[in-house]
Amino acid sequence: MNSLLKAQHKAVKRSLYRAPCEQNNICKYNKSAIIIIKVFEHNIMGRKMNKLLSITILSVLLNSLLATEALADYKKAARPLAKEAGWELSLGINFAYSDSQSQSNTDDENAITEDLNNNGQTINNTFIFPLARVQYTFDALQTQLFLGNSREQISTAQFQYELGFTHQFNNQSKLTVAYFPQLPFLNETWEDPYLTGKTRSKTKDNAQGARFSWERIAGGPITLKYAFAFTKIDNEKSGQSLQLAAAELKQLQRDSFYQRIEIETRFPIASGIFLKPALQYTKRSSDGEAHSFDQYALQVAVQVFKGRHALITTLSSSDKKFAAQNPVFSKKQDTVNMSIFSVYSYDQAFNWQPLSFNILAGYNNENSSIDFYDQEGLFVSTGLTYKF
Numbered sequence: 001m002n003s004l005l006k007a008q009h010k011a012v013k014r015s016l017y018r019a020p021c022e023q024n025n026i027c028k029y030n031k032s033a034i035i036i037i038k039v040f041e042h043n044i045m046g047r048k049m050n051k052l053l054s055i056t057i058l059s060v061l062l063n064s065l066l067a068t069e070a071l072a073d074y075k076k077a078a079r080p081l082a083k084e085a086g087w088e089l090s091l092g093i094n095f096a097y098s099d100s101q102s103q104s105n106t107d108d109e110n111a112i113t114e115d116l117n118n119n120g121q122t123i124n125n126t127f128i129f130p131l132a133r134v135q136y137t138f139d140a141l142q143t144q145l146f147l148g149n150s151r152e153q154i155s156t157a158q159f160q161y162e163l164g165f166t167h168q169f170n171n172q173s174k175l176t177v178a179y180f181p182q183l184p185f186l187n188e189t190w191e192d193p194y195l196t197g198k199t200r201s202k203t204k205d206n207a208q209g210a211r212f213s214w215e216r217i218a219g220g221p222i223t224l225k226y227a228f229a230f231t232k233i234d235n236e237k238s239g240q241s242l243q244l245a246a247a248e249l250k251q252l253q254r255d256s257f258y259q260r261i262e263i264e265t266r267f268p269i270a271s272g273i274f275l276k277p278a279l280q281y282t283k284r285s286s287d288g289e290a291h292s293f294d295q296y297a298l299q300v301a302v303q304v305f306k307g308r309h310a311l312i313t314t315l316s317s318s319d320k321k322f323a324a325q326n327p328v329f330s331k332k333q334d335t336v337n338m339s340i341f342s343v344y345s346y347d348q349a350f351n352w353q354p355l356s357f358n359i360l361a362g363y364n365n366e367n368s369s370i371d372f373y374d375q376e377g378l379f380v381s382t383g384l385t386y387k388f
Contacts, residue, residue: 081144081168082137092131092358094383099124102375106188111199116328119374131159131385142168150178155312156299157341157362157379162211171219175212180229182208189254192237194328203235209258225262231255238288239328248327253288264299276301280318289324290333297337308347315340329370339364345385354387 082088103113103120110121133148144166149159164178189205209229217224231254238252264278280297297318304311320335341362349357359382366375 080141081166082135082141085137085139085141088135088137089388090131090133090385091388092383092385094129094131094358094360094381095126096129096360096379096381097124097126098377098379100375100377102377103193103372104189104375106190106202113196113200115196116194116372119371119376129381131383146178154360155301155341155343156314157339172216173219174215176215177210177212179210180208182206189233191235192239192241194239195241198241201235203233205231205233207231221265221267223264223266225260225264227258227260229258231258242328244327251288251290251324251327254286254291256284256286256291258285259283266303272305274303274305276303290322290326292323293320293333293335294323295320309344310347311342311344313340313342326370329372331370333368333370333373335366335368335373337364337366349384356385356387358383358385 099122101120101122103110103118105120105123107121107123107125109123113120131149131154133146133150135144135146135148137144146165147163148161150162150164153160153162160180161183162178162180164176166174166176168174187205187207188202190200191203192200207229209227211225211227213223213225215223233254236253236255238254239249244252260280260282262278262280264276266274266276269275276299278299278301280295280299282295282297284291284293284295286292295318297316299314299316301312301314316337316339318337320333320337322333322335325332339362342360344359346357349355359380361380362378364375364377366373368374
């Protein structure tokens with residue numbers, strides 16, 4: 001369970017601090033998928049391409065299957081926040097497999113790196129993790145308080161636990177404000193990630209922040225989002241194992257303030273099929289300039305709904321531009337990230353009203369100008385969710 005909780009809270013940073021993803025449709029979608037696969041083939045080769053293709057093919061097949069029998073009606077008016085007023089609890093148990101390669105992975109198998117010219121060991125894990133949400137909806141069905149995971153966040157691989165509220169206005173626009181707290185003992189990093197030939201020590205990497213979302217502004221198709229987060233390393237020793245000057249060590253400090261602004265829209269492209277493109281800008285302001293960056297991201301999501309079935313597939317591409325040279329490598333880091341994430345759910349599983357079946361699958365590749373910072377990850381899970 002500890003490995004699960006670590007993975008979940010690390011997803012807070014990975015989802016807010018790097019760009020996630022979104023989706024497409026029947027004939028048009030199949031053509032788009034072919035183009036997307038070709039783009040990824042051009043950028044990612046060998047084993048990376050095999051993992052990406054597995055997730056892409058799964059998403060294409062599920063989208064194509066649902067698209068052939070998509071919903072007949074598209075209701076322009078937004079749904080109420082809940083079917084009825086009062087309390088509601090949903091609890092999901094998921095069985096997952098992950099395959100990742102990153103120097104930031106604090107698994108014991110990754111504790112020693114012989115040099116700084118590689119991106120760490122490949123780590124495979126299987127684990128169980130929960131997804132849960134408690135919410136209370138007021139009598140008018142326009143205001144809701146919630147605690148736990150949010151469905152719209154999970155659809156883009158953002159698994160943080162939140163405390164917040166949502167209010168839906170008479171013009172169908174919707175405002176959400178949520179805070180995600182610092183969770184003790186759940187997130188770790190290396191004290192000195194640049195230590196070679198010896199076991200690296202772990203330290204706490206504390207993160208907390210908030211997000212704001214204004215959906216369907218004035219009843220229109222535009223949504224604006226803003227999020228921020230603070231991170232603080234308990235025992236920061238970056239670069240102390242190397243012969244660096246005090247000014248250079250200062251450049252490696254990782255305590256940071258992150259901000260992200262996003263604009264998105266959503267529109268139907270066929271019966272029961274929606275396209276949701278988004279643009280994101282993320283800024284990291286670190287105590288050490290070598291870790292400060294500006295990130296620009298494009299997301300495209302395809303949402304398919306048919307009866308009990310729902311599938312959301314998100315594609316993302318982003319570019320990070322760092323502010324200063326990294327003194328360890330005597331060069332400035334630039335990074336390109338590409339990812340895909342899909343969420344499939346089937347309501348009333350086994351013909352039981354409160355039960356749903358879920359599949360989550362994702363692949364992420366981050367290609368840096370400094371090999372040490374390259375990252376790659378594959379994630380697949382399946383589970384059941386019960387609504388009380």
